[in-house]
Amino acid sequence: MRIVIVGAGQAAASMAARLRHKGHAGEITMIGAEPVAPYQRPPLSKAYLLGQMGLDRLTLRVPDWWHDQRITLRLGEAATAIDPARREVVTDKGRIGYDALALATGAQARRLPAAMGGDLPGVHVIRTLADVDALAPQMQAGRRLIVIGGGYIGLEAAAVARKLNLDVTVIEAAPRILGRVAAAETADMIRALHRAHGVQILEGTGISHITGTDHATGVALTDGRDLPADLIVTGIGVLPETTLAQTAGLMLDNGIATDALGRTSDPAIWAAGDCASFPWAEGRLRLESVGNAIDMAEAVADNILGANQPYHPKPWFWSDQFDAKLQIAGLGVGHDRIVTRPGDGQHGGSVWYFRDSRLIAVDALNDARAYMIGKRLIEAGRSPDPDAVASAPDLKALLA
Incomplete structure (x- = not known):
């Protein structure tokens, strides 16, 4: 064959x-x-x-x-x-x-329309090796970067840019970052992490167009403001x-x-x-x-090859930003209750998603233990009581 x-x-x-x-x-x-x-x-x-x-x-x-x-x-x-x-x-x-x-x-990668300046030189996306090879030489200390989109790709690019000492602003049109993919509690942790590293985040902020003629020079916002930039990354999904x-x-x-x-x-x-x-x-x-x-x-x-076995996904994801690792198990779609637990450090903790009292997802920032325990529970189809998750001195007890 x-x-x-x-x-x-x-x-x-x-x-x-x-x-x-x-x-x-x-x-x-x-x-x-x-x-x-x-x-x-x-x-x-x-x-x-x-x-x-x-x-x-x-x-x-x-x-x-x-x-x-x-x-x-x-x-x-x-x-x-x-x-x-x-x-x-x-x-x-x-x-x-x-x-x-x-x-x-x-x-x-989704791109902004040409009518909005999405095809101007200086406007980048991150999807392929060629995309990043074109972007990397432009990431020079002291330059002004605007990231359009507060999803994982945009926030990861923002974190790298700050590590390289660029001046970074993230613009998100939705009311908050990570609006489509994470609970507000997770977004709060990620926002605090970025702001602690000097990233400016503008939420609920629309874009009129990218300014410039031969090269992108900034972003015109729908509220009338103009933000100057030396380069722009669009992270608006795929x-x-x-x-x-x-x-x-x-x-x-x-x-x-x-x-x-x-x-x-x-x-x-x-x-x-x-x-x-x-x-x-x-x-x-x-x-x-x-x-x-x-x-x-x-x-x-x-x-x-003839196995004839249905595919059953076991979703897991991760995102590295600065020195923090966000690990995600399950899918939080349709949750009706959130339980949070603090982590050990300043930027960390876990967010537990429940639907009809059933555990469906866990987001863990700098908390590998919470991630691994949550993942094991979800994949085993086991759901601890939400109040027990919130109050347990040791999460390992949830596996008993």
């Missing part, structure tokens, strides 16, 4: 490795538009941008591994179409036949990369829609990672995380 994987990120690499590990002896071909071998994305906005991690440590496998595993990497080659009838992927360099096709196309799927006539629903096995509306085509949505609870879910990219890709690999 010839298996073709479109994409060359974490999900694609994990899927290819799993296929070989599970004994697939046929052809495996990975098609990636970027000219570099599969690499980790999370360090891009952290250690790599800071200059603490080189490309050799960023890549997921040593070069010889791909050859030894007989996995063909077609890098710097863009997939432009899928021909489902002929079971071929069309690229800018030719056609590649498949028996099973897996789409691990990931996501692309969009699942669905172009190939759409033109091939595959069903879309917040990404490429798959069934519980990871199969798309075409029985020969599968999808995994940031680009894919799958059945969850009473609806559908699409997760943007390394954990899901690995777990779903491995599940899909097994199912391509």
Whole structure:
């Protein structure tokens, strides 16, 4: 069986490795538009941008591994179409036949419209190696950086910039930072952390446009203020990369829609990672995380080989900002109660999410113990009493 994987990120690499590990002896071909071998994305906005991690440590496998595993990497080659009838992927360099096709196309960074100055030189996004290679030389001490968007990517970039002694302002249009992804209590801890390091955070603040003609010079706010800047980073989320799927006539629903096995509306085509949505609870879910990219890709690999096992996600995430680590287990969507516990240090603690008295998620800032205990409880389907979480002298007692 010839298996073709479109994409060359974490999900694609994990899927290819799993296929070989599970004994697939046929052809495996990975098609990636970027000219570099599969690499980790999370360090891009952290250690790599800071200059603490080189490309050799960023890549997921040593070069010889791909050859030894007989996995063909077609890098710097863009997939432009899928021909489902002929079971071929069309690229800018030719056609590649498949028996099973897996789409691990990931996501692309949202950009401000050109009418708002989003395409001006000096306006950056953080998604690919090329994005960060373009941004890093501009991160010079004393320069003024405006970060548009108070999500994890924007806040991570802000933290790196402050470490490099830039003057940093974060602008968030919503009433608070992390509004879509975390409780207000978690946002309060992260806000305090940034302000303690000298980051100015403007919440509930709209943007009219980016100023400048040949180069970005600042941001005009909807309240009439103009903020000067030497460079701008937009961290306003991502969009699942669905172009190939759409033109091939595959069903879309917040990404490429798959069934519980990871199969798309075409029985020969599968999808995994940031680009894919799958059945969850009473609806559908699409997760943007390394954990899901690995777990779903491995599940899909097994199912391509006939395992026929539904994918059950075990969500976990993390974010490094300054010298603090935020670790998240579960999904806090639809929570109706929050319980907080203080941490040991000035910037730390944990936030426990409950829905109908059931523990569904934990955010832990500089509190690895709370994270690990919360994660074990969630994955075991166990829910301690919320009052017990708040008052327990030792969280380990919750596991008893």
